[in-house]
Amino acid sequence: MSTIAPVDTRRLLTAEPADSLPVLSxxxxxxxxxxxxxxxxxxxxxxxxxxxxxxxxxxxxxxxxxxxxxxxxxxxxxxxxxxxxxxxxxxxxxxxxxxxxxxxxxxxxxxxxxxxxxxxxxxxxxxxxxxxxxxxxxxxxxxxxxxxxxxxxxxxxxxxxxxxxxxxxxxxxxxxxxxxxxxxxxxxxxxxxxRLAGTEEDPGTSLFSISGAVERSGVVEAARGSRLRDVLAAAVPVDPVAVLVGGYHGAWLPASQLDTRLTARELRPWGAAVGAGVLYVLGRDLCPIRAAAAIATYLADESAAQCGPCVNGLPRMADALQRLADRVPDPGLPHEIDRMRLLVVGRGACAHPDGTARMVASTMRVFEDHVTRHLAGHCEIEGARR
Ligand code: SF4
The missing domain is CATH 3.40.50.11540 (NADH-ubiquinone oxidoreductase 51kDa subunit)
Structure with missing residues (x-):
């Protein structure tokens, strides 16, 4: 992959109106x-x-x-x-x-x-x-x-x-x-x-929406293929644990991976993609399992409820993840979550079940330690089960 050209990438949000509308054949x-x-x-x-x-x-x-x-x-x-x-x-x-x-x-x-x-x-x-x-x-x-x-x-x-x-x-x-x-x-x-900005395979710039554990949430423009760390810098992350890349249908990258470039090739091993440029920074004060369960529940509620995976699969997957977040002592929960994931992927009329399953699978993989502790009734952020 070529390196990123040192050009001004503030293109979109600083553009003045054109004198006349462009015309092309x-x-x-x-x-x-x-x-x-x-x-x-x-x-x-x-x-x-x-x-x-x-x-x-x-x-x-x-x-x-x-x-x-x-x-x-x-x-x-x-x-x-x-x-x-x-x-x-x-x-x-x-x-x-x-x-x-x-x-x-x-x-x-x-x-x-x-x-x-x-x-x-x-x-x-x-x-x-x-x-x-x-x-x-x-x-x-x-x-x-x-x-x-x-x-x-x-x-x-x-x-x-x-x-x-x-x-x-x-x-x-x-x-x-x-x-x-x-x-x-x-x-x-x-x-x-x-093509002056970005990489040879993925040229140009993108807008990124940054939120979560940051001092300044907002929208920044950066060259395609930039390092995750560099894109986040303007928002000033506060002690990040992980970053959800790609929004609610995205996947997590642990904070140890902030030098990852936002390219298809470097994100693929994490199951992530740049998508619509959404970056959510998870801080140390929020349980990742609880955060993911809230997203999965929202996504299950947001389905159009016209296909089997959304009607039957997503609510059950979200419910199992919520039970895991609540530290219900059921060792079968990870298996139930995985079973629902396999049931919904590729079965909807749109990509909603696949995107939801991607975020849930990423949660179970990246936060494996938290899953183990939750199954034992403990959460390092929320403490022991009440
Ligand atoms: S898969 Fe897509 S179209 Fe089908 S119910 Fe879910 S959201 Fe609606």
Whole structure:
């Protein structure tokens, strides 16, 4: 892997509005997306060029949607971006909408997003702002399409791709708000400029939402592939024990691993991925099993309850983890948690069960010592069982 170039990575939150909206032909936009190596900043990290091409080849005027639903409770990046530089998101939407000759261009915002700033910027770009209901799975692409079609915000049948049949039955392209802002900057400055930051395999910058045991929680921008320690530095971590990388669907890295680079290759052994750039620092005053049980319970409650793994598996997995957090003297709890994990993985209509299982499995592995002590009725943070 190449080293990170020493360039200024404060790109998104300091950008001024452009004098005029950028215009690119479809061919030029596809070339820009390909040459810049831009990947989605919403979680899945899919190459933007491939998504663009899939909709461009649909043959019908598509609908283009900017996704600023930000359903992940620990994420603030879309909210900050749409307050500090909403014009960039609108520029990106206008750029894509014009190149694809879209029927409609929509910016979908969740309840945590400042509507005034988004609406003011959207007027310039002739983008419609849709204020939608929130929730953890509401930002999932097909759930978003459902809401825009006036239906409940639950994921659709994954066999019917929204790039073929989405909003109003039209091919639909959904790009995260930050992805659109990154695309707008790449259009202004070129693919070579975009690649000055980050690594050869994973160029550019990302916004990171940092919270937990830190002196200053907030959103920072850093080059892709930066060391975890360097990204966290601006937030000033306070005696960290571990970092949850990737948010509620993410995985833990112990504090001994702060020199890990935030790349797919270095995060993979931990089961983690950069995802939407969420970093939660666990301090010494919070029991990791209790913290993970609270997240698992939240995720079980947030499912759309339309598939077996979410209806049956996630609540039982969360309940077993909660019992472990409460130091119930049942040596079968780790086995029950693992059994539920294996039952839900790969069985849902969306990635919600897999993401929840990933976080739980990571908890059991990284905090193995805590699991052992809890089974013996003791917790080094909460003390002996009452
Ligand atoms: S897996 Fe869960 S969250 Fe996803 S569609 Fe099915 S019930 Fe809904």
């Amino acid at each position: 479809l061919e030029a936009l596809l070339a820009l997306a390909e040459e810049s190596g831009l990947t989605g900043r919403g979680g899945a990290g899919f190459p933007t060029a491939i998504k663009l091409r899939a909709v461009a080849e649909g043959g019908t005027a598509p609908v283009v949607v900017g996704n600023a639903m930000e359903g992940e409770p620990l994420s603030r990046k879309d909210a900050v971006l749409l307050t500090r530089a909403p014009h960039l998101v609108v520029e990106g939407l206008a750029l894509v909408g014009r190149a694809l000759r879209a029927r409609e261009t929509v910016l979908a915002i969740g309840p945590e997003i400042n509507p005034a700033a988004a609406e003011a910027a959207a007027r310039v770009g002739r983008v419609r702002v849709a204020r939608l209901e929130g929730g953890f799975v509401a930002g999932q692409e097909s759930a978003l399409v459902n809401q825009l079609d006036g239906r409940p915000a639950v994921p659709r049948d994954p066999l019917v791709r929204i790039t073929t049949k989405g909003v109003d039955g039209r091919p639909t392209l959904v790009l995260n708000a930050e992805t659109l802002a990154q695309l707008a900057l790449a259009a202004r400055h070129g693919a070579a400029w975009f």
